[in-house]
């Protein structure tokens with residue numbers, strides 16, 4: 320881990336359910352390859368992950384099983400290690416490439432900007448060669464200008480020790496916000512293509528793998544792929560490795576098809592095992608061995624967990640490669656001056672771990688202080704400042720607010736735009752519309768505009784891109800700590816020695832449980848490796864709004880300026896149009912001196928939060 324990373328905290332652990340074919344899966348790492356430097360339970364870095372995978376591969380070689388590693392995209396945007404360099408990602412690709420990965424796929428964040436998808440073309444695809452799969456993504460070759468698949472559409476391979484024959488795909492959800500140098504083909508169209516139909520007809524396959532930046536639960540894309548494969552193969556097991564929604568999740572498609580999603584930001588290393596795979600040749604056919612068994616575990620990414628799951632300790636755990644990668648992350652962080660403090664946060668502020676509005680909510684702080692103070696510097700006219708909450712990515716902890724923190728909270732380069740003198744009658748209805756909370760829903764408007772084809776790329780799906788879905792609260796337990804203690808008792812009863820790191824007494828923790836993930840998924844409540852006290856997550860709206868320089872009586876207010884995060888421009892213009900105000904991009908001007916959200920944050924913190 321990084322020199323400044325906090326020591327991991329001891330906690331009761333559930334073992335890895337090791338099997339015949341074992342998987343480690345990451346997704347949505349968003350540049351956090353240095354690990355979490357303010358949260359001990361997620362403090363291991365990419366170098367540690369490399370050492371960990373090495374030990375598990377060795378275990379597989381020793382007992383004749385297999386270990387495969389998968390990453391399903393959104394490796395970029397969200398951490399100073401990626402975002403603070405010029406060009407962005409200057410250090411990331413050389414750090415990342417040292418992990419041996421068997422299946423790697425792109426996410427939407429690799430595609431927002433031409434520069435980042437070209438980085439996939441120039442760096443990640445060549446670094447991973449055969450492992451990179453892009454089933455539904457094409458790129459205009461930056462050298463020839465011709466449209467071509469970013470990488471191979473599928474990969475067929477056989478595992479090293481068990482000889483399991485795998486057919487793997489790499490999908491991206493039906494994303495529409497990409498720059499115009501890439502083309503994302505809808506999943507539903509892709510599965511009608513001849514190459515896909517032929518691949519799923521291949522009978523010399525023991526396991527289909529669908530890796531990709533697609534949620535595993537409640538996803539019409541994953542469901543469509545599942546149905547297509549299942550209709551061609553009634554008895555071949557299928558493993559999905561998903562991403563995008565930033566949650567820990569495990570979904571049962573049927574009794575021999577399961578999907579795993581490994582959270583976000585290098586907090587989680589997902590583990591899946593499948594046993595009972597293979598085939599036997601009968602005189603007329605090839606039949607599976609027996610009903611395969613799928614298991615899952617969500618590993619908290621810290622050295623306490625990684626030592627125990629690999630059976631190593633401080634001395635025996637780090638490999639030379641792992642150590643070197645950790646050192647190069649450290650050197651990059653130093654070079655980028657990521658620990659330089661703009662100021663010090665007086666308290667913790669939460670994105671989803673505090674209700675909105677509340678004094679602990681980042682969103683309330685932005686509304687009442689950051690956006691309001693910043694906007695006042697630019698005009699005395701009444702303004703509505705609107706931003707999407709999806710632009711905010713992480714919490715703020717009490718203490719130094721560093722260069723790194725600005726990118727953790729908001730990494731995007733989009734600036735702020737202004738529409739002047741908008742009739743208040745329409746402007747005041749905007750927020751409700753954007754949040755889909757009023758009588759007229761923006762999602763319905765999008766259906767209408769798609770039908771009338773008068774607003775280009777808008778479809779109902781586009782609303783989904785305005786703000787990422789919040790972790791569905793139903794997927795998190797909302798127990799009290801007492802439930803956590805009961806959970807340990809239950810575990811001891813049910814699993815006995817399966818629980819690692821025994822605590823003192825009769826299974827009761829001698830220290831309070833640390834707060835963390837307590838996931839409920841399709842297999843139950845026992846997925847997390849670490850037994851935590853539950854954290855409560857709160858839903859937040861798509862967009863928030865600050866009213867700046869408003870008169871005390873709004874009755875006489877005729878017009879206001881609307882200032883918004885550039886990323887939501889098309890939703891703002893669409894909503895205004897439905898409110899009877901027809902504005903176009905020609906009416907828009909840049910404000911806040913072209914500062915991005917990241918710049919706005921650093922400037923405000925520097926002026927207001929002295930250490």
Ligand SMILES: Nc1ccn([C@@H]2O[C@H](COP(=O)(O)O)[C@@H](O)[C@H]2O)c(=O)n1
Nearest residue numbers: 427707709710731733784785786787886
């Ligand atoms: N320039 C950008 C790009 C994205 N966003 C927000 O991020 C969301 C997507 O992030 P995921 O990790 O969920 O893929 C997107 O919906 C936007 O809310 C942004 O604000 N600015």
